[in-house]
Each structure stands twice: as C-alpha cells, then as structure tokens.
Amino acid sequence: MMGGVRPLDGIRVLDFGWVAVGPVIGSLLAEMGAEVIKIESSRRLDYCRLLPPTVSVRGERSASAPAVPDFDKVSMFHNYNRGKLGITVDLQHPEAPALLGRLVARSDVVLENFSPGVLRRIGLHYEALRPLRPDLVMISCSAAGQDGPWSELKTFAPSLSSLAGLEVLIGYPNERVLGALAYGYADPSNAHHGALAVLAALWHRQRTGEGQYIDMSQLEATVGLTMEPLMDWFMNERVWGRQGNNHLSMAPHGHYPCCGDDAWVSIAVEDGDAWSRLVAVLGDVPWARDSRFATLAGRREHGSELDAGLAGWTRERTPWEVTHILQRAGVAAFPVYGLAEQAADPHFQARGLLTRPEHPRIGAMEVYAHPIKLSGTPGEVTGTAPMLGEHNDQVFRELLGLAAEEIERLRAEGVIA
Amino acid sequence: LPEGEADVLNGALHGLRVIEVGDFVAVPYCGRLLAGLGADVIKVEPPWGDCARRHGPFLHDQPDPERSGLFLALNMGKRGVVLDLERDDGRARLERLLEGADCLLESQEPERLDRLGLTPGETRRRWPRLVHVSITTFGRRGPYARFRGHALQASAAGAASITIGEPGRPPLALPASQSDYQGGVCGAIGAILACFARERTREGQHVDVSTADVTAFSGGITSTMYTAQGMPWVRAGHRASRSGGSYPYTILPCRDGSICMISRSGHPWKAFVEAIGSPLWTRDPRYRDRARMGREYPDEVDALLAPWLETHTTEDIATICRERGIPFSVVRESREVASCPQLASRDFFVELRHPAAGTLRYPGAPWKFSATPWRIERPAPRLGEHTAEVCGA
Numbered sequence: 001m002m003g004g005v006r007p008l009d010g011i012r013v014l015d016f017g018w019v020a021v022g023p024v025i026g027s028l029l030a031e032m033g034a035e036v037i038k039i040e041s042s043r044r045l046d047y048c049r050l051l052p053p054t055v056s057v058r059g060e061r062s063a064s065a066p067a068v069p070d071f072d073k074v075s076m077f078h079n080y081n082r083g084k085l086g087i088t089v090d091l092q093h094p095e096a097p098a099l100l101g102r103l104v105a106r107s108d109v110v111l112e113n114f115s116p117g118v119l120r121r122i123g124l125h126y127e128a129l130r131p132l133r134p135d136l137v138m139i140s141c142s143a144a145g146q147d148g149p150w151s152e153l154k155t156f157a158p159s160l161s162s163l164a165g166l167e168v169l170i171g172y173p174n175e176r177v178l179g180a181l182a183y184g185y186a187d188p189s190n191a192h193h194g195a196l197a198v199l200a201a202l203w204h205r206q207r208t209g210e211g212q213y214i215d216m217s218q219l220e221a222t223v224g225l226t227m228e229p230l231m232d233w234f235m236n237e238r239v240w241g242r243q244g245n246n247h248l249s250m251a252p253h254g255h256y257p258c259c260g261d262d263a264w265v266s267i268a269v270e271d272g273d274a275w276s277r278l279v280a281v282l283g284d285v286p287w288a289r290d291s292r293f294a295t296l297a298g299r300r301e302h303g304s305e306l307d308a309g310l311a312g313w314t315r316e317r318t319p320w321e322v323t324h325i326l327q328r329a330g331v332a333a334f335p336v337y338g339l340a341e342q343a344a345d346p347h348f349q350a351r352g353l354l355t356r357p358e359h360p361r362i363g364a365m366e367v368y369a370h371p372i373k374l375s376g377t378p379g380e381v382t383g384t385a386p387m388l389g390e391h392n393d394q395v396f397r398e399l400l401g402l403a404a405e406e407i408e409r410l411r412a413e414g415v416i417a
Numbered sequence: 418l419p420e421g422e423a424d425v426l427n428g429a430l431h432g433l434r435v436i437e438v439g440d441f442v443a444v445p446y447c448g449r450l451l452a453g454l455g456a457d458v459i460k461v462e463p464p465w466g467d468c469a470r471r472h473g474p475f476l477h478d479q480p481d482p483e484r485s486g487l488f489l490a491l492n493m494g495k496r497g498v499v500l501d502l503e504r505d506d507g508r509a510r511l512e513r514l515l516e517g518a519d520c521l522l523e524s525q526e527p528e529r530l531d532r533l534g535l536t537p538g539e540t541r542r543r544w545p546r547l548v549h550v551s552i553t554t555f556g557r558r559g560p561y562a563r564f565r566g567h568a569l570q571a572s573a574a575g576a577a578s579i580t581i582g583e584p585g586r587p588p589l590a591l592p593a594s595q596s597d598y599q600g601g602v603c604g605a606i607g608a609i610l611a612c613f614a615r616e617r618t619r620e621g622q623h624v625d626v627s628t629a630d631v632t633a634f635s636g637g638i639t640s641t642m643y644t645a646q647g648m649p650w651v652r653a654g655h656r657a658s659r660s661g662g663s664y665p666y667t668i669l670p671c672r673d674g675s676i677c678m679i680s681r682s683g684h685p686w687k688a689f690v691e692a693i694g695s696p697l698w699t700r701d702p703r704y705r706d707r708a709r710m711g712r713e714y715p716d717e718v719d720a721l722l723a724p725w726l727e728t729h730t731t732e733d734i735a736t737i738c739r740e741r742g743i744p745f746s747v748v749r750e751s752r753e754v755a756s757c758p759q760l761a762s763r764d765f766f767v768e769l770r771h772p773a774a775g776t777l778r779y780p781g782a783p784w785k786f787s788a789t790p791w792r793i794e795r796p797a798p799r800l801g802e803h804t805a806e807v808c809g810a
Binding site: 005006007008009020024028032047051052053074075076078079080126144145146147148149150151153154155156157158159160162163164165166167168169170171172176177178179180181182183184185187188189192193195196197199200201202203204206207210211212213214215216217218219220221223224225226227228229230231232233234235236237238239240241243244245247248249250253254255256257262264265266268270327330331332333334335336337338339342345346347348350351353354367368369370371372373374375376377 | 433471472474478569607610630634643644645646656667755763785787
C-alpha cells in the first residue's frame with residue numbers, strides 16, 4: 001500500500017446516471033478514489049430505489065399495512081451506488097441548469113445514461129457545459145448511441161443483449177432460445193466499457209490538458225462481445241444457434257451432474273495433454289480409451305457419448321470431490337456455485353468479494369466490491385449509497401459556497417427537491 | 418511528447434507501450450481495447466502461436482492459423498512478435514521489451530510464470546515502474562490461485578451458470594467465453610488506473626484480475642434484487658427466476674424467431690395487451706395481477722399468448738412495439754446484427770484487409786471520442802510478422 005494513495009484521488013465526478021449502467025460507472029470511479037456526486041430528484045426517483053424491501057406508511061413492516069418502498073435501504077441500489085455523495089435537484093426546474101452548471105465548473109467528469117436529448121432539452125449537454133469547464137470529460141452512454149435511426153431505443157439488459165446477438169446463443173442445441181434473463185450480463189459489461197473510456201479520456205487530459213465528449217453505444221459494446229458468431233457470419237455466412245455448453249476448441253467442456261441436490265461440476269479439457277491427464281485419473285473406464293475420443297475433432301463429433309461417459313463418473317462423486325481429483329491431475333474443474341456457496345467460499349472471501357459499508361442511519365449494507373485488484377493502491381468501498389438528498393447541505397454549502405438562506409430559497413422554490 | 422497538429426489525431430492512450438503475453442480471449446481482448454484507444458501494443462506469441470489461431474471459426478472452414486476469425490478480431494491493431502520463452506534468448510528479448518514498456522498483460526499458468534521469472538514479485542523487483550496486469554480465472558492470490566480454469570469455470574464459480582438453463586437439466590455457462598471478455602475489459606481499466614497511480618507514486622504495481630471475481634460481481638450486484646425479494650438465484654428456463662417479480666420477464670418464440678419481453682412497470686404490458694386486441698382472458702382477474710402471474714403461473718400466461726405470437730413475425734412485433742413505445746426486442750442472430758441499420762448509421766463495423774484472410778468486416782469500437790478517435794490501423798499480425806522490426810534481426 002503506497003501511503004493511502006488511490007488512483008483517482010482529486011477527481012470529481014457528477015453522476016447523472018440512473019438505474020444501472022451510469023450508476024455502476026460512478027461506483028467504480030468512487031471506489032478508485034474519485035469524489036462522485038450522484039444527482040437525483042425526489043420527483044423522479046431512480047428506479048432502483050423503488051424495489052423492495054418495503055415498509056408500511058406508518059414506518060413499520062407489516063403485511064397488511066400499505067407498503068411504500070424503503071428507498072434508502074434497497075440492496076440493489078446500494079450495490080449500484082455505494083460510495084457516492086447524493087444531492088437532489090429537480091432537473092425540470094428552470095433554475096436547475098444554472099445551479100448544476102456551477103457544480104460542473106468544479107468537476108472533472110460528467111456521466112449520464114439518459115435517452116439522447118434529455119440533457120440537451122434542459123441545457124446540460126456537452127456543448128453547453130464545455131464553456132463552464134473547458135477540460136471537462138463527459139460520457140453519454142445510451143442504449144444505441146446519440147444518433148442514428150434507433151437512437152431513442154429503450155432497453156433492459158436482456159433485451160439489449162437480445163438485439164446484440166448474444167441471447168440467441170443461450171439454450172440447449174436445436175431447442176428454443178432460453179437466454180440469461182436473470183443475470184443481466186449487459187449492464188455491468190457496459191458500465192465497465194464506459195468506465196474504461198472515461199479513464200482513457202482522463203489520461204489524455206492529464207497529458208494534454210484537453211477534455212472531450214464520449215458518445216458510447218451500449219448496443220455496440222455488447223455486439224463487440226460476440227466475435228465468434230459475427231466472424232463466422234462475415235467469413236462463412238453461417239448463423240449460430242443455441243450453443244449449449246459447447247466450445248470450438250475444447251471437449252469435454254460442460255457442467256456434469258454430481259451426487260447431491262442440483263449439484264454440478266464444470267470440466268474443461270483444452271488440449272490433447274489435458275485429455276490424457278483426464279483419462280489417467282478416470283481409472284479403468286474402457287469408454288474413455290475409445291479411439292473416437294483420441295482427437296478434439298472426434299471428441300466434438302461424439303460429444304453426447306463423451307458427456308454421457310464422463311457424467312457416469314462424476315455422478316458418483318460430489319462437485320468438490322471431482323474438483324480436487326481433477327485439479328490435482330491438472331484438469332480444469334470447479335463446482336457450479338450458487339450464491340450461498342460463493343459467499344462462504346474461502347477464496348472469494350480472501351479476495352474480498354463482499355464488503356459491508358456502514359451508515360449511521362441506514363446501518364450496514366452488504367455489497368459486491370469491484371473486481372479490479374490493485375496491489376499498491378487498492379480501491380475501497382468507502383460507504384453505503386447516500387440517503388436521498390443526504391449531501392445537499394455539504395455540496396451546496398461547502399463545495400459551492402452558497403449561504404444557508406440561498407439554500408433555503410432553492411429548497412422553498414423546489415430547485416433542490 | 419510531440420505537440421501541435423500531429424498530436425490531434427492521436428488516440429487517448431498515445432505514448433503508452435503495452436506488452437501482451439497471453440492467448441485466447443482475455444488478454445487479447447484487453448490488448449485490443451488498449452490498442453484501439455491509442456496504446457502501442459506488442460503481442461508476444463510462442464512459435465506455435467496463440468491458441469485462438471487454432472480455435473476458428475476459419476475462413477471457408479479451412480483450418481489455417483492466419484485465418485481464424487476469433488484471432489483476427491481480437492488482435493487487430495497490434496504488432497506481433499514470436500519469442501520462444503522456454504529459451505534464454507527468447508526470454509532476454511522479452512526482458513528488453515519490458516525495459517521500455519508501461520504495462521505487461523499476461524495470463525500464464527502459475528508454474529510457467531515461475532519458470533519464466535515473470536511473477537508479479539519478480540517483475541516488480543526488476544522493472545519497478547512496470548504495471549503488471551494478470552487476467553486469470555481465479556486470480557494470482559487466494560487458495561485457488563493455482564487451480565486451472567477457463568471461462569467455463571469462471572461462469573460456474575461466479576454463480577452465472579446456476580441461473581442459466583432449465584431446472585433439472587445441466588446449467589449453461591455464459592456463451593462464447595464471455596467471462597474472458599469481462600476479464601479483458603477489467604484488466605484494461607486496471608492498467609490505466611495503475612498508470613494514474615504511478616504518476617504520484619513513481620512505482621508500478623500488480624493488477625490482479627480474476628474472471629471468476631468479475632463474473633461473481635457482474636451477476637452479484639443484480640442478484641440482490643432477487644434475494645431481497647425472497648426469489649431464488651436459480652435457472653428458470655426461458656425466463657428470469659420468478660419472472661424477476663412480475664410477468665413478463667421472458668423470451669418467447671414467435672412465428673419466425675423469438676421476442677424478449679420485459680415489462681417492469683405496468684404500462685408496456687398494458688400497451689401490449691391492447692396491441693394484441695385485449696383478448697377475453699386479459700380481463701380475467703387471474704391475468705391482471707402481474708406479480709402473481711410472474712411468480713406463480715407464468716406457464717399459463719405463456720400458453721395464452723402463444724396463439725398470437727405464433728401468427729406474428731419478429732418484424733410485425735417489432736413494428737407494433739416501436740409504434741406503441743413497448744420496450745420488447747427481437748432476439749437477433751448475427752446475420753441480422755450485421756445488417757442492423759443503427760449500427761450501419763454509426764459506422765460500427767470496420768473493414769480491414771489482411772494479407773492471408775483478405776478483406777473482412779469486423780466489429781469496431783462502442784465509443785465516439787470527440788478529441789481522440791478510436792482507431793484500428795492494422796489487421797491482426799501474421800505469426801512473427803514484426804519480430805525483426807520490434808526485436809531486431
């Protein structure tokens with residue numbers, strides 16, 4: 001640890017992000033040392049504040065009392081927004097652009113993931129902000145980018161990855177599309193691609209003093225993850241359907257049944273040497289020595305017999321028994337984990353997967369730490385997500401230097417709201 | 418640094434030199450991102466080449482190390498050298514490259530890293546300003562640091578696979594090595610962060626990215642929506658577990674394809690019900706409670722929708738949804754993605770000529786930078802193409 005240095009010390013970020021992609025960019029930058037100010041409005045709450053848990057309107061949890069969201073205690077909101085300051089400004093108020101413009105003048109980065117045009121309509125687009133802060137770095141990351149026939153596209157993570165050609169790959173071969181609907185793959189992926197662009201622009205600014213505007217398309221970032229099917233189309237006009245657990249250059253490659261309730265183990269064999277190591281530990285099983293399985297092409301061609309043979313061996317063992325046997329032999333294997341096994345796992349614990357920032361009024365909230373581990377200047381989850389409007393006084397009084405009466409006036413007139 | 422007009426067109430990371438010693442997807446994707454952003458990326462391959470050269474898909478289905486689509490797409494924009502790191506002269510050449518480099522990207526097996534003298538401790542001792550980025554399945558620290566693994570194991574350990582597939586049947590991994598791509602982008606983030614820190618500390622450091630960690634984080638942040646509502650983080654076929662709380666949260670087949678249907682607020686569902694002509698069943702109270710429909714009997718609702726869906730094409734449905742502001746989307750294949758009008762209008766795909774593979778289209782960058790355009794100026798290197806240029810004869 002190098003004297004408490006964090007990579008983004010001294011960088012201030014105005015975070016107009018909402019729901020997922022923008023907020024997760026902000027939380028990553030916060031973890032790495034930036035001061036991130038999340039701009040919200042009680043007139044249009046971030047969707048993630050409206051998820052359960054709910055409390056009754058009288059403040060007690062009860063099945064019969066009318067329930068309202070306990071919007072300061074939503075677990076997912078904390079996962080997406082921890083470590084930020086929070087202010088509330090009604091973006092539709094005529095005085096909002098001037099007030100926020102003063103914050104932009106004191107900030108290094110503005111990030112947003114509204115539909116294109118939302119900030120332009122209220123005068124907070126890049127061309128309007130640049131005169132206030134000539135070296136500003138600003139990123140917009142809408143679903144499809146700022147221009148083009150689909151620029152107004154609205155999506156959730158799985159509908160975006162459906163359009164990107166990723167969900168169509170997910171399912172058992174020759175069967176219907178299943179997709180990965182719960183996992184929400186596209187959102188964190190897009191947040192990471194957005195964060196990378198912001199950091200590259202900050203690097204350029206540090207060297208040259210020049211800021212810039214980044215127009216990111218979530219659709220494009222997700223299409224760029226489908227290299228194999230895309231290249232097969234471009235090269236051979238072949239269309240990929242459901243892939244199961246198949247892999248072009250590994251076999252076996254799949255999740256195999258074990259003894260136990262819904263217990264599975266992942267096994268991947270990357271080359272002929274790994275296949276020989278696997279066959280050696282399987283012991284006296286004639287099927288594995290069948291010449292059809294001697295080459296990758298043969299193992300792929302006869303994949304169902306191969307998988308059935310291997311499943312016959314794994315089924316007699318627990319996922320961890322298989323994992324220990326195979327890892328000792330130098331074959332890639334690991335249990336298929338659920339959340340509980342993952343949280344209890346000593347490896348994930350040693351690497352700090354989960355952490356519990358505390359807040360004097362909200363209490364402790366368990367969140368997943370960002371997975372980029374720096375040995376010398378590690379990031380740190382510095383706190384929970386803010387309560388709604390928690391840092392209005394701190395930001396407007398201490399950062400902007402507004403008098404208490406002025407802050408009261410802005411509240412009374414519904415600008416801070 | 419050069420100043421004036423010549424500087425204007427440089428990429429954001431112009432001046433950073435990156436040495437890449439890792440194959441398949443994770444390290445190459447990381448290197449590709451950094452190359453497109455302006456870094457000078459030198460890819461070091463063994464004499465037998467990156468394993469992605471043997472992966473495919475191959476041009477005209479003819480296996481050829483210079484015509485693997487995955488390799489070509491992941492390695493454009495880089496120079497490529499061949500060094501046999503099992504030999505003294507190969508290692509010496511790599512060491513000379515590291516002398517002048519800002520970042521090392523690697524994904525070597527731990528035993529090989531020890532043998533090559535390239536452990537994070539060793540690179541820190543020999544090249545104190547070097548940023549050493551590892552992208553591996555389980556990371557370089559922790560009890561499983563010496564486990565073997567691939568994207569499949571990252572998907573399993575990261576609690577992604579457990580959510581994909583049908584109950585009672587084998588879980589499915591995130592497709593086409595997705596965990597490796599996510600490790601790649603996180604490695605690129607870590608590389609730049611460490612370069613920022615170096616401006617203050619004057620020292621490089623080790624960036625330890627585990628694709629299992631990244632997979633666990635990526636699903637984990639969203640899993641809290643399920644766990645906080647008492648919904649299990651398990652696979653439920655063509656829909657999210659318990660429909661994520663309310664119907665629909667699913668992919669359903671239609672006449673010529675599939676549609677992804679998600680309605681978090683009530684409005685899109687109401688608009689969709691009107692669009693299909695408000696059939697009688699939609700007035701039954703049983704099919705007006707989206708929370709119960711999603712959690713308790715989604716199969717019934719799927720079956721009621723099937724007759725309409727089976728008689729409408731993806732194009733019909735997309736038009737209806739666009740006109741009514743319903744955020745359902747078509748589940749597209751690569752063929753449709755390749756001809757997407759939105760991607761075409763933004764010039765997303767780029768065309769590059771490769772001496773062995775010919776002129777091909779490739780996915781480009783997801784960003785438009787106003788001052789430092791993303792740019793790929795050269796195709797993927799042929800095996801050893803730049804060895805003499807970079808390392809001398």
